[in-house]
Amino acid sequence: MADDQKGAAIVIGAGIAGLATAALLGAEGWEVTILEARDEVGGRAGSWEHEGFRFDTGPSWYLMPEVFDHFFRLLGTSAARELDLVRLDPAYRVYSEPSAERTLPPTDVRSGRDAATALFEEIEPGAGAKLDVYLDSAADAYELSVSRFLYDTYETTAGLRDPVLLRRAGQLAPLLTRSLASHVERRFTDPRLRQILGYPAVFLGGSPYGVPSLYHLMSHLDLDDGVLYPRGGFTEVIAAVKRLALANGATIQTGCEVVEITTTDAAATGVRLSDGRHIAAPLVVSTADLHHTETALLPPDLQTYPEKWWAKRTPSPGALLLLLGVDGELPQLAHHTLLFAEDWRSNFEDIFQEPSRIPAPASLYVCRPSATDPNVAPPGHENLFVLVPIPADPTIGRGGFDGDGDAAVETAADRVIQQISEWCGIPDLADRIVVRRTIAPGDFAADLHAWRGNALGLAHTLGQSAMFRPRNASRKVRGLSYAGGSALPGIGLPMCLISAELVLKRLRGDRTPGPLPEPARV
Structure with missing residues (x-):
């Protein structure tokens, strides 16, 4: 698109994909407005603070560092300048399910x-x-x-x-x-x-x-390259990308829910908000959940991916998240700890096959950022983020505070706390919890419009990877692009940064298979 054709652009969603898209478009000369339905930015990479604890509510593994480096360099800076990155050693710790015959000691996995x-x-x-x-x-x-x-x-x-x-x-x-x-x-x-x-x-x-x-x-990535942690948590990654969006002229409006992408003659003309306002722009980039964008924000005749398309697709798992503030130290847990059930295959069958159910015992992940970062918990306390892959099914229910979520969710959370206690040798874990919040598929569906309450996006099956994944532009509406975990290239923060770059590549008419050339370093 020629320079004289650039004008207003609207980005729906202020997760990392939305913020990154806005930064790149702003640097290209577009006048970008980001519209975020929630009151805070970050999307799935959110943050929650309570009684001196600060929890990341989403991604917690900093992998593919060169993708972050490339994105920052496109905008004239670097990851080293924007983030305080710490290399983790061990990269993670593994606990295997104990049995009556034997209990294996934990395995520390070191990178290199x-x-x-x-x-x-x-x-x-x-x-x-x-x-x-x-x-x-x-x-x-x-x-x-x-x-x-x-x-x-x-x-x-x-x-x-x-x-x-x-x-x-x-x-x-x-x-x-x-x-x-x-x-x-x-x-x-x-x-x-x-x-x-x-x-x-x-x-x-x-x-x-x-x-x-x-x-x-x-x-x-984890065995050769290594695992990094951005001190301050992943909210610092979001803050860095937000800074770049603002520095490149973008404006961010929170509490603004888009209910319609407006069109004339199959060309995007802007968006309509829940309060009735219309904001005009010839370019709209939706980084909201793609199913929601296609089936709720567009009429049937303009949907590239209608409901019948989704009926044949596989979502990522849902997630049961536990945000736990714990009194005292937990040296039994590394910064990243994985608990693996013995019946590994059945765990995944429980999640992906019908009838689905919450695995018990579950293979799960525990992040203890307070092992590396003292600022995420009050002195003498630990911060735990627990992720349990479960079916993508919002009928499982919603989470809550101090055990007041839906019964199935809180029962599963109790079981997970007991499992961590027994497998990791922390017999008094439940008694030491002073802050507890749960998040479940019902929350992902209600708060993020996540298709079937999934936690990540479209699963990377063969039929949903690379050229088989939804593209970054509508085939039915001119001027409508997509970015985020359900579109090319896929799931995760690095992929979302790349998806933002793909929007820019399309606008430039760049059809090369590699990343954009970086500006010459001064």
């Missing part, structure tokens, strides 16, 4: 090739050398994804027909047709090792039995 291969060799003789080969493949797949897949708008198939990529078709085919679990199980026997390599599927909104093995690339 030498440390990772040594751990695998210690647990399973011969596995160290196998992991070395596995991580070489993961690094190669990651580089290929960043350079060829993640930054492609797929407006054409030129990127997919690149001779470099075609020569590797024989190598890629089995990675796309075989599940991650199958890929891992062919190489490793010990359940702990299989789970360490399989759990990243949850970051992708899926199951290791459902996502393609190309995503073994995720192990390059």
